[in-house]
Amino acid sequence: MTVIDALTIDVPVSYTFQDYNVQLIGSMDTLTRLTELREKFSKAPYGTAVHQVPGRRPKGEDMTSDNRLTAFCQFTHGDRPLDGWYLLRTFNMVENETPLGVAYNWSINLFWLGSNSYYNACYLVTDVDVLASDWSI
DSSP states (O other), X not given: OEEETTEEEOOOSEEEEETTEEEXXXXXXXXXXXXXXXXXXXXXXXXXXXXXXXXXXXXXXXXXXXXXTEEEEEOOSSSOOOSEEEEEEEEEEEEEEETTEEEEEEEEEEEEEEOHHHHHHHTSOOOGGGSOOTTOO
């Protein structure tokens, strides 16, 4: 199983890696589980950005106020991506009829942000107003 945030999906058919981008391709047999995956990615094309920095690694940005498009992903099978924090980028789906019934083929794109320690150090410091000041201002 592969876990994206709290959503468990079947083993993806394939993983494709390109720089810090990861594409997963898989299939689901129920519309309910597919709808959960689609809702998870509903704001992804409009709420995320990847900034190219010359001479450095690209930086992913979650532009939602509650970091809804940043998810911890765990992969369990095959030559898989690293477990860690990913930016949810795009979701695509195709309905396909097979001899066994209807299958929903999907592909999702993720952008690698970093491991747990890297994410905690660099990305979670978003609300500076709640930090106490040393000067009691």
